[in-house]
Amino acid sequence: MKISRQHCLELDAADPMAHCASRFVLPPGKIYLDGNSLGALPKGTSELIAGVVEQEWGNDLIQSWNTAGWFELPVKLGDRISNLVGAAAGQIVVCDNTSINLYKTLHAALGINADRNLILADRGDFPTDLYMIEGAAQSCGRPVEVRLIDDTANIVDQFDQRCAVAVLSEVNYRTGLRLDMQTVTSAAHKLGILVIWDLCHSVGAMPVALDDAEADFAVGCSYKFLNGGPGAPAFVYVARRHHSTMRQPLQGWWSHQDPFGFAPEYAPTTGIKRMLSGTQPVLSMRAIACGLGTFDGVDLQALREKSGQMCRLFIDLVEQECSQYGVALFGPKEPARRGSHVALSFEHGYSVVQAMIARGVIGDFRAPDLMRFGFAPLYLSFAQLFDAVRIMRESIEQEPWLDSRFNHVGAVT
Numbered sequence: 572m573k574i575s576r577q578h579c580l581e582l583d584a585a586d587p588m589a590h591c592a593s594r595f596v597l598p599p600g601k602i603y604l605d606g607n608s609l610g611a612l613p614k615g616t617s618e619l620i621a622g623v624v625e626q627e628w629g630n631d632l633i634q635s636w637n638t639a640g641w642f643e644l645p646v647k648l649g650d651r652i653s654n655l656v657g658a659a660a661g662q663i664v665v666c667d668n669t670s671i672n673l674y675k676t677l678h679a680a681l682g683i684n685a686d687r688n689l690i691l692a693d694r695g696d697f698p699t700d701l702y703m704i705e706g707a708a709q710s711c712g713r714p715v716e717v718r719l720i721d722d723t724a725n726i727v728d729q730f731d732q733r734c735a736v737a738v739l740s741e742v743n744y745r746t747g748l749r750l751d752m753q754t755v756t757s758a759a760h761k762l763g764i765l766v767i768w769d770l771c772h773s774v775g776a777m778p779v780a781l782d783d784a785e786a787d788f789a790v791g792c793s794y795k796f797l798n799g800g801p802g803a804p805a806f807v808y809v810a811r812r813h814h815s816t817m818r819q820p821l822q823g824w825w826s827h828q829d830p831f832g833f834a835p836e837y838a839p840t841t842g843i844k845r846m847l848s849g850t851q852p853v854l855s856m857r858a859i860a861c862g863l864g865t866f867d868g869v870d871l872q873a874l875r876e877k878s879g880q881m882c883r884l885f886i887d888l889v890e891q892e893c894s895q896y897g898v899a900l901f902g903p904k905e906p907a908r909r910g911s912h913v914a915l916s917f918e919h920g921y922s923v924v925q926a927m928i929a930r931g932v933i934g935d936f937r938a939p940d941l942m943r944f945g946f947a948p949l950y951l952s953f954a955q956l957f958d959a960v961r962i963m964r965e966s967i968e969q970e971p972w973l974d975s976r977f978n979h980v981g982a983v984t
């Protein structure tokens with residue numbers, strides 16, 4: 572049966588999360604399907620940052636490190652993120668970016684499994700992860716091999732006892748494929764392998780259960796589904812059982828036992844603060860709290876359900892409206908096996924995405940031919956998905972690949 576706009580409006584009327592959209596400043600007339608890449612602006616962020624600049628910085632000056640709690644932000648924000656990723660407090664700090672945190676955790680894991688010399692990763696993972704792995708293998712002080720896996724759906728079959736650490740994204744940034752963290756981690760542990768989970772595309776889109784899965788390490792962004800703002804620092808999780816043994820190479824003063832003792836020798840502090848390096852961008856850090864505030868009172872299971880419903884509706888609508896033009900789903904179809912975005916392969920994907928953006932439907936493009944659309948359940952409606960797919964069809968019919976306006980490639984796609 573054909574899916575109608577009326578049906579989508581009915582889904583919206585029954586959506587228990589519909590009121591959450593009012594927590595965001597969203598430009599009228601736009602349909603934002605890129606919240607998996609840069610989350611929307613929460614209401615309150617602008618005012619908060621203005622206050623931080625004027626009062627905390629402008630008026631209170633350096634005292635704010637104490638009086639406004641700037642120094643404790645990495646730990647305080649980390650504890651707030653814990654609630655979204657199923658971690659007990661004291662195991663997450665917010666700092667640096669995902670790439671750097673990955674580097675630190677790789678070294679920590681290679682240090683713990685010091686008698687093993689192999690890193691496993693997904694060839695299809697976000698390339699920065701692969702680059703950092705390459706760099707960590709080169710800089711860890713012993714010969715370490717990197718093995719890239721082509722088919723992560725059966726990743727556990729690739730595990731062997733030579734492997735020190737596996738780096739895996741819970742949700743793949745392109746295909747949307749979701750791995751079962753619990754199953755994969757426990758298979759790894761049976762062979763003594765540590766796992767670093769990259770949560771960039773799962774945190775804020777679904778419940779994550781780090782402690783239950785007995786995860787070792789995890790990293791993730793705060794500027795995607797967590798709505799922390801462009802370039803907002805990332806987070807890093809280390810299970811408490813590793814705190815006393817882990818060492819990381821970027822051992823700056825923020826991870827020193829006594830940062831204000833100014834001793835010339837390094838002595839690591841205890842606990843998760845060992846993952847810190849140096850001073851953090853306070854303004855960006857402050858904005859993360861507003862991003863996290865958009866999840867207040869939100870049941871993550873309900874969020875996941877809405878996300879799955881949105882993915883399914885979008886896939887069905889694309890099939891209904893656009894499959895005759897050769898637009899095809901890339902990645903798993905079942906909602907349980909995917910995250911909160913959908914990639915579609917189409918020969919002229921780049922120009923179609925540009926033509927859609929020109930009409931206010933914002934998605935993105937991932938080489939070689941993928942149109943990628945993310946569904947942030949907090950602020951999207953089902954009717955918007957209907958409208959977006961209709962605009963996709965009309966954009967394709969307009970053949971934007973013949974129009975130079977839609978073929979210009981910017982520095983960021």
Ligand SMILES: *Cc1c(COP(=O)(O)O)cnc(C)c1O
Nearest residue numbers: 668669670697699740744769771
């Ligand atoms: C977005 C993303 C990153 C981004 O890393 P940065 O260091 O913040 O630039 C890394 N890994 C994955 C899987 C991502 O999706």
